[in-house]
Amino acid sequence: MNNTSTDLPELRLGWIGAGRMGAAMAARLGDAGATVTVWNRTRAKAEPLTAHHCAVADTVAELRGLDIVFTMVSTPADLEEVLLGEGGLLQDTTRLPGTVVDCSTVSTASSEAIRAACTERGVAFVAAPVSGNGRVVRAGELSMVASGPEETYARVEPFLRRIARSVTYAGDGDVARLVKICHNLFLGVVTQSLAEITVLAEKGGVSRAAFLDFLNNSVMGSQFTRYKAPAFVNLDYTPTFTPVLLRKDFDLGLAAARELDVPMPLAAATAQLVQASVGSGRVEEDFAILLDLQAQNSALKLSPENVAVDDGLGGADEVAL
Numbered sequence: 001m002n003n004t005s006t007d008l009p010e011l012r013l014g015w016i017g018a019g020r021m022g023a024a025m026a027a028r029l030g031d032a033g034a035t036v037t038v039w040n041r042t043r044a045k046a047e048p049l050t051a052h053h054c055a056v057a058d059t060v061a062e063l064r065g066l067d068i069v070f071t072m073v074s075t076p077a078d079l080e081e082v083l084l085g086e087g088g089l090l091q092d093t094t095r096l097p098g099t100v101v102d103c104s105t106v107s108t109a110s111s112e113a114i115r116a117a118c119t120e121r122g123v124a125f126v127a128a129p130v131s132g133n134g135r136v137v138r139a140g141e142l143s144m145v146a147s148g149p150e151e152t153y154a155r156v157e158p159f160l161r162r163i164a165r166s167v168t169y170a171g172d173g174d175v176a177r178l179v180k181i182c183h184n185l186f187l188g189v190v191t192q193s194l195a196e197i198t199v200l201a202e203k204g205g206v207s208r209a210a211f212l213d214f215l216n217n218s219v220m221g222s223q224f225t226r227y228k229a230p231a232f233v234n235l236d237y238t239p240t241f242t243p244v245l246l247r248k249d250f251d252l253g254l255a256a257a258r259e260l261d262v263p264m265p266l267a268a269a270t271a272q273l274v275q276a277s278v279g280s281g282r283v284e285e286d287f288a289i290l291l292d293l294q295a296q297n298s299a300l301k302l303s304p305e306n307v308a309v310d311d312g313l314g315g316a317d318e319v320a321l
Helices: 020-031 044-053 076-084 109-119 134-139 150-163 174-202 208-216 222-236 243-259 265-279 288-297
Strands: 014-016 037-041 068-071 099-104 123-125 143-147 166-171
Touching: 014 020, 020 037, 020 044, 020 134, 020 150, 037 044, 037 243, 068 076, 068 150, 076 109, 099 109, 109 123, 109 174, 123 143, 123 150, 143 150, 143 174, 150 166, 166 222, 174 208, 174 222, 174 243, 174 265, 174 288, 208 222, 222 288, 243 265, 243 288, 265 288
Parallel strands: 014 037, 014 068, 068 099, 099 123, 143 166
Antiparallel strands: none
């Protein structure tokens, strides 16, 4: 039981998924005084959350009957398994949570299927995908977009605002999924463009540190380009978002574009470059390896510049999504 004082509603929370993102998000709720029980497929990854006033469950079944259960998993298959699979959260229809809030990045179709399964069982559902990574969460800079029935959103909103700095309600249904997929398409296109202009500058004799310092302090700089600068300057590709995950989001985005008859020439071209990054075999590194691939195609050999670069979060060890 968490005895930290809080102005949050006195509801019992569950959390499924304690990866880099999920653990950081659950920790913010625990630190804010919420009563949170966490389950992760590998229990050891959830254990550190006890230092953030969270309890750790041995089975998903222990989260049944709680008021709100959050999910943060990697793929639609993972989401379906933890909710509807053998031993899943919604398997026992005699003991169900009040509301499920899913923060994963999945397609609109997958989200609709999960919403239908929840509705059939009398469980409310909110789609609440996020933009950020563990470091961004810990810095209090996470962004979130949510959709679902407005009254359900109002019930969970106080908790969402403890997790994220910015929470946008996009409307009913599963429209939040399209918002997040559009965001990640833009993420990939911007990163590829940033790789191209950075290589151009360096091949012309400008250090990456100098070029990105100028860019980040110009009208063209952004919070994202500042986040990305440490990885680009020092070639630190510690994974926060892999090329495989980015490829998944491009597949989802381009499928939505086909369904809605929207031409996406820049996104389609970038998708091929993301595929090339996956084809290179470097699938366990950060998607910032797009910079390396651009340099190779430009006959430019990159070396770490070993320069301290401020990412705007008080450090340089992670890159935001």
